Amino acid sequence: MEVYLLLYKLSIVFLNLLEFYECDPCSEKRYTVIDDYRRSSDYKTKPSERRLCDNRIKHGWYRFKINGSDAEIPTTCIPHGCGTRAPIWLPLPADGLPSPGKKIRTQACASFEVPGRELECCGLKFPVTVKNCGDFFAYRLRSTKGCDLAYCTKDVIVEISKPKLHVKKYPDRVSVVCLFDVNNITVSQHKPTFSVTWIRIRNGVSKIIKFKFLSDTRDQVVLGKDVLTGDSVACEVMPVHQKQSKSSELLFLGIQVMETNIVLQENGLPETLTFVSTVPLTCEKEKCKLDMVLTVKYPRGNTLSNVLLSGCLLEFRPNDRCQGIGCITQQVKIAMIPNLYTLNVKDIHISGYLYVDEQIMWNQDTVQAKIKVIDLPSASCYMTAGVFILSFQNSMSKLSKTNNLPKSTDKEGDIFVQYHPAMRANMKIFEGRHGRLIYIVLDGKAQLRIDLRHKSMTLTVQSSGYFTDRMDGLCGQIGNNTWYHSNDVQTSQPLVDWR
Numbered sequence: 001m002e003v004y005l006l007l008y009k010l011s012i013v014f015l016n017l018l019e020f021y022e023c024d025p026c027s028e029k030r031y032t033v034i035d036d037y038r039r040s041s042d043y044k045t046k047p048s049e050r051r052l053c054d055n056r057i058k059h060g061w062y063r064f065k066i067n068g069s070d071a072e073i074p075t076t077c078i079p080h081g082c083g084t085r086a087p088i089w090l091p092l093p094a095d096g097l098p099s100p101g102k103k104i105r106t107q108a109c110a111s112f113e114v115p116g117r118e119l120e121c122c123g124l125k126f127p128v129t130v131k132n133c134g135d136f137f138a139y140r141l142r143s144t145k146g147c148d149l150a151y152c153t154k155d156v157i158v159e160i161s162k163p164k165l166h167v168k169k170y171p172d173r174v175s176v177v178c179l180f181d182v183n184n185i186t187v188s189q190h191k192p193t194f195s196v197t198w199i200r201i202r203n204g205v206s207k208i209i210k211f212k213f214l215s216d217t218r219d220q221v222v223l224g225k226d227v228l229t230g231d232s233v234a235c236e237v238m239p240v241h242q243k244q245s246k247s248s249e250l251l252f253l254g255i256q257v258m259e260t261n262i263v264l265q266e267n268g269l270p271e272t273l274t275f276v277s278t279v280p281l282t283c284e285k286e287k288c289k290l291d292m293v294l295t296v297k298y299p300r301g302n303t304l305s306n307v308l309l310s311g312c313l314l315e316f317r318p319n320d321r322c323q324g325i326g327c328i329t330q331q332v333k334i335a336m337i338p339n340l341y342t343l344n345v346k347d348i349h350i351s352g353y354l355y356v357d358e359q360i361m362w363n364q365d366t367v368q369a370k371i372k373v374i375d376l377p378s379a380s381c382y383m384t385a386g387v388f389i390l391s392f393q394n395s396m397s398k399l400s401k402t403n404n405l406p407k408s409t410d411k412e413g414d415i416f417v418q419y420h421p422a423m424r425a426n427m428k429i430f431e432g433r434h435g436r437l438i439y440i441v442l443d444g445k446a447q448l449r450i451d452l453r454h455k456s457m458t459l460t461v462q463s464s465g466y467f468t469d470r471m472d473g474l475c476g477q478i479g480n481n482t483w484y485h486s487n488d489v490q491t492s493q494p495l496v497d498w499r
Contacts, residue, residue, distance in 0.1 A: 025061035025140070026133035035065040038083030039153040041074055045083055052083040053147035061131075061138050064153045069240070070136045071153040073128075077121035079113050082152035086110045088144070089121075089152050090128060103131035110149050124149070158192045158239035159183040160217075163248040165235065167223075167327065169280045174223040178235035178248060181217060193240040201232040201250070213240065223279060223361075229254040230364035253279050254364040255292065255316070255354070262334075264307065264348075265374040266465040270335035273369065275352065276326035281318040283360045290316040290360060292352040292367065294332065306337040307348060307373075314352070334371070338445040338466030340378050347372050376465020383459040 025031050037043060038052060045051055064071040075097075078087040088110045098104045106129075109122035129140035141151060163180040178196060196219045198210040209226050212219060219235065227233050232252045238245035258274040281290060292314045296307045310333035319328050334350070352367035430439040433453055440448040445467060449460040 025131050025138040031061040031063045031138050033063050033065060034151075035068065036083070036153075037066050039064070039150065040066050040071070040083075041078050041081050041087070041152055041154045043081055043083055045081075049083075051085055051148040052150035054088075054141075054144045054150045055147055057141060057143050057151075059140075059142050061140050063136055063138055064151075066153060066155055070156050072137055072156055073108065073139060074152055074154045077109075077111050077119070078152050079111060079119050082150060084150035084152075085148035086112050086123070086150075087152035088126065088149060090130070091122070097137070098130060098132040100132045100134045103129060105129050108151070110144075156192070158194075160194075160237060160239065160246055162246050163235050163237050165233070165248050165251040167251075167253075167279050168220075169282070173225075174279060174282060175220040176223065176227065176233055176251065176253070177218060177220045178237070179218050180237050180246070195238050195240060197236040197238075198226070199234050199236065200227055202228075202230070223253065227253055228363040229279060229361075251278065254362075255352070255367050257350075257367065257369040259369075261372075262369075263372045263374060264334065264336045266336045266338055266376045267468045268336070268374075270310075270333045271371075273332050273334055273350070275314060275330045275332070275367065277316055277328040278326050280327040281316060281360055281362075283318060283357060288318065288357040288360055290357070290362065291355040292316065292330075293355070295351050295353070296334075297349050297351060306339045306375075308335050308337050309333070336373070336375070338464040339375075340447060340462055340464050376468050378462060378464050380463075381461040 036052075038045075064073070073088070073090040075090050075092040078089045081087060088108050090106065090108050093104060093106050095104070105127070107125045108128045110124040110126070111119060111121045112123040113119050126142055126144065131138040131140075139151075144150070159182070161181040161183060163178050166177045166179060168175050168177050178198075182192070193213055193215050194217075196210075196212050196214060197208060198219075198221050200207050200209045210221055221227055221233065223229070230253065232250050234248050234250045236245050236247040255275055255277045258276050259272070262271050262273070264271060275292065277290075281288065294309055294312045294314070296309065314330040314332065316328045316330065348371050350369040350371060352369075354362070354365050354367070356362045428441045430441070431437070432439075436452040438448075438450040438452075440450075442448070446461070446463045449462070451458040451460075
């Protein structure tokens, strides 16, 4: 008796399993594929073309495709198209489409567009069952029992995010990883297929180095095998059977300068150069390193002497993790040295020459940076034995009797110059012609020349662009707006204020 009862229970389980597999529309043998590009919502029927009609469709499960790619019944009203006169679409249920493995029963609508009347989006209704099979939707459909009515389809649009590149260090390799996401959740559950193309730029030449189909949302290339330091790389991702692709930003592999718009000005503050390695250093030794020697040059290659670096040697050492802007970061300060001459150059080049230990796998040999330079012109002020002074502003002003500075050399005289406190540092005095020709150099930023060789005294004050907007006195002010004044006799306001 117990044996018969066990056999009965097993037979019930078997019949239930058989019924489950027979009724499961996701099995390839349990649905019919309809692949017809004319059913697309974008298809326009030609005047002489026969319209589609589903009055002879058999009751059963169907899977739609367009030119071999999976398609779905649209969930918005379709006024026209789909190769028929009255397209059938699927109003989206309140709970949305079923999740993978689930099914729902709902109703589809046929839309009618009659000339001279408003569009009727749901003139007729048809019972429909929808099953989410993971990779596609299966539909249980019925005959329309009339013409011209047909079930409409649309391409499954896979919306992906913009791919991003990340450098990751593994125990046995360093890889550049391309990551992206599928934005529409329903499609992501289907696990669609993507094509991933890797582009490498080396010495200005672009080349495809890898092409792959995958259902995962990540792919990678290996440093030292597929790409080298000194290369730039990007990945392009496109869902299969779609025409639109998305590309990542171009990633340079190696050491580069982060700042791209640095401007050095003679009267400005020092600027910071940040050198970043986008890939980690890997070596067998614990104390390996990469050295970078910095040089500053004109575009023509001549060494520039009035630009100063806080350091000329930078060291890069291994780092296991890459975070933020890069894997390894080094910084150096750069500034212009005040000078009494004018440079005819608008930019300079900073070159970093790389010296690598033999154990480090590194192909890049130089780092280049271009910096804009603003060298302010120097200015001169002349005072003679007359009653006029030719100021920094290139304008001639008449001195008052009480401030008639130029006097005879055999009489007592005073020279009044009001200057910025920074000028007091590193003062140097040079004499010549038995003390009758005197040069006073103030920290390389200004120079005072006193000529007592003749019966009168001639005084020349030459100032570098460093003191733009920083100096005043009888010579007037040096300012960006005072370089090109005319030589007309005039009284400048700074001179009046100083008196």
